[in-house]
Amino acid sequence: MSAPISQKAPGVLAASTAAEIALAAPCARLSLRARGDLAPLNAALGLTLPTRIGQVVPAGERQVICLGPDEWMIHAPSDDTAAIASACADAYATLPHSLVDVSAREVTLTIKGAHAAELLTIGCARDIDGIPVGEGRRTFFDGQTVILWRDGDTAFRMDVWNSFSGHVFDLLKTGCAELAAEHA
Amino acid sequence: MLLIHCPYCEETLPEAEFTYAGQAHIIRPENPSGQTDDQWEEFLFIRANPKGPHYERWRHFHGCGRFFNAVRDTVSDKFLTTYKAGAPRPDLSTLLPEGQK
Numbered sequence: 001m002s003a004p005i006s007q008k009a010p011g012v013l014a015a016s017t018a019a020e021i022a023l024a025a026p027c028a029r030l031s032l033r034a035r036g037d038l039a040p041l042n043a044a045l046g047l048t049l050p051t052r053i054g055q056v057v058p059a060g061e062r063q064v065i066c067l068g069p070d071e072w073m074i075h076a077p078s079d080d081t082a083a084i085a086s087a088c089a090d091a092y093a094t095l096p097h098s099l100v101d102v103s104a105r106e107v108t109l110t111i112k113g114a115h116a117a118e119l120l121t122i123g124c125a126r127d128i129d130g131i132p133v134g135e136g137r138r139t140f141f142d143g144q145t146v147i148l149w150r151d152g153d154t155a156f157r158m159d160v161w162n163s164f165s166g167h168v169f170d171l172l173k174t175g176c177a178e179l180a181a182e183h184a
Numbered sequence: 185m186l187l188i189h190c191p192y193c194e195e196t197l198p199e200a201e202f203t204y205a206g207q208a209h210i211i212r213p214e215n216p217s218g219q220t221d222d223q224w225e226e227f228l229f230i231r232a233n234p235k236g237p238h239y240e241r242w243r244h245f246h247g248c249g250r251f252f253n254a255v256r257d258t259v260s261d262k263f264l265t266t267y268k269a270g271a272p273r274p275d276l277s278t279l280l281p282e283g284q285k
Contacts, residue, residue, distance in 0.1 A: 053193045053248050068248035069192055125185060125198035140201045140246035 005165040006107050014173040016180035019113030021172050024157065028081040029106055030074040032064075032088075034097035041095055044087040045074070054137045056149065065136045065147065073147060073159075078103070106147075107165050111172065112155040115179045120148070120156065122175045123168070142171055186261060188242065191268045192250045205241035207231045208253040209273055237264060237276055255279055 005013075010025040034041055038049050047059035050066040057064045062076045062084075076084060081101055088099045111119060117128045123142035131137050136149035136157075146168070147159040160168045186199040213219050213227060232238070238258050243251045255264040255274065264279040 068250060071249065125200045130195070138247050140198075145246045 004162055005109075005169055006104075006162045013109075013169060014176050016113075016176045018115040018179035018183055019111060019119045019176050021169065021176060022110045022112075024108035024110050026078055026103070027108070028074075028076040028078050028084070028101070029103045029159070030076070030081070030084060031100045031102050032072040032074060032097065033070055034072075034095060035070045036095060038095070040091035041088065041097060044091040045084065046087075054131070054135050056134060056136050065149065067138050067147070105161055106159045107162050109158045109160065109165070109169065109172070110156070111158060112152070114154060115183060116154045116156055119172065119175045119179055120158075123171055124148070141168060144168055186263070188254070188263060189266045190244045190247060190250070191252050191266050192248045193244065197244075197247065201244060201246040203243045203245045205243050205251060208239040208241045235259060237279070239273060241269075242266070 005023060006026075008023055010023045012020055012022045014021045032041070032049075038051075042048050045059070045062070045064070047057055047062065047064060049064060049072055050057045053066050053068060055066050062074060062080065064072050064074050066072055074084065081103065085099060085101070088097065091097070113119075120128050120141070124139055126137070126139050131148065131150045133150050133152055136147060138145060138147050140146070141148070141158070141160070144160055144164045144167070149157040149159075151157060158168070187196050188199055188202050189196045190202075210227065213223070216224065219227070235258060237255050239253060239255055241251055242254050243249070251269050252266055253269060253271070253273075254266040255276070256262070257264060265274055267274060
């Protein structure tokens with residue numbers, strides 16, 4: 001069996017004239033669940049948690065996406081985990097919440113290129129153009145739950161669970177070559 | 185593929201993101217040990233299975249993760265409405281088009 005994607009060095013994994021798929025450098029990923037008045041968490045994190053599902057709020061090197069009415073995913077540099085955890089722990093007395101480090105659970109694939117959006121349609125039934133630039137969505141990609149971030153018209157990031165990433169990558173790689181042939 | 189409106193995401197999305205979760209508005213008895221076997225059987229197993237509009241639960245599993253309720257016509261597979269969990273059961277007469285009430 002081939003090695004998991006997470007053991008590969010970050011960088012381009014597959015490329016064609018249609019799109020390029022790369023493994024992003026590891027980062028801290030924190031799953032946050034909370035309800036009620038979010039002010040203490042906003043103060044602890046130094047940002048305003050988005051409340052509309054799919055909205056992304058960048059704050060320096062940190063980035064938060066709202067995944068559900070009471071659920072967020074925080075991305076930050078790897079060495080930022082302890083700072084975020086201790087800041088949120090201080091807010092726990094005023095706002096009970098759950099903050100879980102899931103950094104090792106997922107890998108991020110970046111997908112960019114002229115036909116990046118079209119490439120995603122091979123595994124995602126959702127209308128990709130319905131995701132505005134600068135936002136993201138948790139969705140379904142060929143059997144897996146993934147978080148899809150749209151950084152630009154033709155630039156996406158896909159967070160996929162490490163154990164499924166080999167399968168997802170293989171599909172994207174095939175699609176990448178097929179689209180290049182189709183548009184040649 | 186069905187398109188389902190998620191009342192939490194406020195988007196109409198492909199069925200692949202959702203899972204079906206049975207009949208809606210079934211309330212667990214406050215005191216299960218006070219139930220007779222027949223009442224408990226009714227709560228656990230007996231479902232309406234109507235031909236026509238059906239109140240049912242769905243979950244936006246590969247999205248926001250929320251459970252919500254829907255009214256779906258089991259004949260045409262058409263969703264008449266979806267609404268948040270905990271919201272009152274909508275009146276069928278306001279959902280059906282004229283002539284089908």
